[in-house]
Amino acid sequence: MAIFHKVMLVVVMTFVCSGLARADSVNNLLSPGKLISGHAKYDNECDKCHKPYDKAAQSGLCRDCHKEVSKDINEKRRYHGLMKKEKACKECHGDHKGRDARIAKLDTIGFDHETTGYPLKGAHTASKVLCKDCHSPLKKYREAPTKCIACHEKADKHKGSLGKDCESCHEEKDWKTFHYDHSKSKFDLQGKHKEVKCKSCHVKDKYKDTPRLCSDCHKKDDDGEKGHKGKFGPKCETCHTDREWKEIIFDHDKKTKYPLLGKHKETKCTECHKGVLYKEKLKKECVACHKKDDDKEKGHKGKFGSKCETCHIEKGWKEIPFDHDKKTKYPLLGKHKDAKCSDCHKGNLYKDKLKKECVACHKKDDDKEKGHKGKFGDKCETCHIEKGWKEIVFDHDKKTKYRLLGKHKETKCVACHKGDLYKDKLKKDCYSCHKKDDKHEEQQGKKCESCHDEKDWKKASFNHSMSKYPLTGRHILTECKKCHATPRFKDAKSDCWSCHEKKDSHKKTLGTNCEKCHNTRDWKSWDFDHDRTNFKLQGKHKDLKCADCHHRPVDGKISMAASCVACHDKDDKHVGAFGRRCEQCHVGSSWKKIKDSAWKEIRIGSQRWTNK
DSSP: OHHHHHHHHHHHHHHHHTOGGGHHHHHHHHOOSOOOGGGGGGTTOGGGTOOTTOGGGHHHHHHHHOHHHHHHHHTTOHHHHTOSSOOOGGGTOOOOSOTTOOSSOOOTTTOOGGGGTOOOOGGGGSTTOOGGGTSOTTSOGGGSOOSHHHHHTTTOTTTTTTOSOGGGTBOSSOTTOBOOOGGGSSSOOOGGGGGSOHHHHSGGGOOTTOOOSHHHHHHHHHTSTTSOTTTTOSOGGGTBOSSOTTOBOOOHHHHSSSOOOGGGGTSOHHHHOOSOTTTOOOOOSHHHHHHHHHTSTTSOTTTTOSOGGGTOBTTBTTOOOOOHHHHSSSOOOGGGGTSOHHHHOOSOTTTOOOOOSHHHHHHHHHTSTTSOTTTTOSOGGGTEETTEEEEEOOOHHHHSSSOOOGGGGTSOHHHHOOSOTTTOOOOOSHHHHHGGGOTTTTTTOSOGGGTBOSSOTTOBOOOGGGSSSOOOGGGGTSOHHHHOSSSOGGGSOOSHHHHHGGGOTTTTTTOSOGGGTBOSSOTTOBOOOGGGSSSOOOGGGGGSOHHHHOOSOOSSSOOOOOSTHHHHGGGOTTTTTTOSOGGGTBOSSOTTOBOHHHHHHHHHHHHHHHHO
């Protein structure tokens, strides 16, 4: 084979050197076979496909002729342009195999259509769809149409009215499945329009010249019961949105000269705009709309004028922001803040001038059962304030010469001031008011303050030491009522017996002058000195009990005979023979003991008796 190649090289070189006239014969000599019918015109032009001594240049020469394929490769599209690895043309398309040879055989069964840049999807992958349905036998595979309309023109229900880009709306999955991006049209679908079926707007598949104005589709809604019936014009989008028919986006504040505030924001348009929206000019005054409210039972009935905004605001009809303090010369204080305007302003607000005096409004209160009935004058503010009718601010201590102390502070004014406040002059002494309360029946005089004070009538501070009967000892702790059984204090007796008769254990044997023995320190403690009496206790007499001698009840002072026989008559063994003066012989220390002088007298007497 090596020798053969060398011979052929010599032959070729010989032909080359012999000139161009002999080139055709050389090509025919070297050709391995006839070209395909498509390349038959290049049988004698080998340089169209081959470049001497440069095999790599062959693919470039192919692309020079097959410009559409070259373009696909350059633009990286279709089958040749999307090949993962670039190959030489001859690897797939060998020539010189005869005029009828097929140098571009295709495995239609296992062919991956995705390598062409046109992947088969949806219904195109169905087994019933054959290659020949899209690729005509008379045309190259690359010449197969990629536009839907080329195959489906007959199925186009739009009849070309929407153009030829079927894929803009439809998908390979199913003819009825579509995904048209309406935002690319002149009418972007927003809000509720996204949920509307195409046929609702595109009647009978009419897509071009479809009306785009709201009123074109929604006129029937406007003519309905809840519609505007054409009064608000055809520009529905001015107020409504496609999100929700009931949603109103019209900015009344920015787009009109009348901003909506408070309750006006919640008011329906038709409550104010009752006529044609663009022709009718509404008045801005409150009374233009709310006169019917003013004429109602709870309204002012025109008495407060037509400038409702002076007192009311849009936030709420019942809310009154009128500042009476700043805008009038009569600031509202206390209960006046809670009073209704109509309580004072009963007539025409701007014509009637109200008086500022309390009595102008509250005379009826003064005339009531619990009022003063005009006796306290008409300067109510002297005592009362707006905070509360029952609260009295009059300072009796500072504004009068009679300070109120103790219980007097709690006393009602009418308890003292029963007549005309400014004409009647009240006396300041206690007795003038409390004569009826005097339980002493004037026995203690009229100077109640001597014992009593304003804190408590029942508590007295009487100084008993200043009386005719100063209290000492136990008497100081004794309650008044123990001695003074009745409020007629002067009726109380000053002797002990009057109070202590029940406690007299002597049963009146010692008389009724208890103070002779007892004192106020303690009843059981007594200090009577019998020696200071006409009968000095001596001897046995010192040990005797009082009752041994004093056993007979007496009234007043004790009056007893001082003679011995008065007590000892039964003990007289002389049976009166020696007289009644026992003390002349006997001594008190012992009855049996006889005085020496007595014995002497006895001896003298005996001698005399004997001499006789």
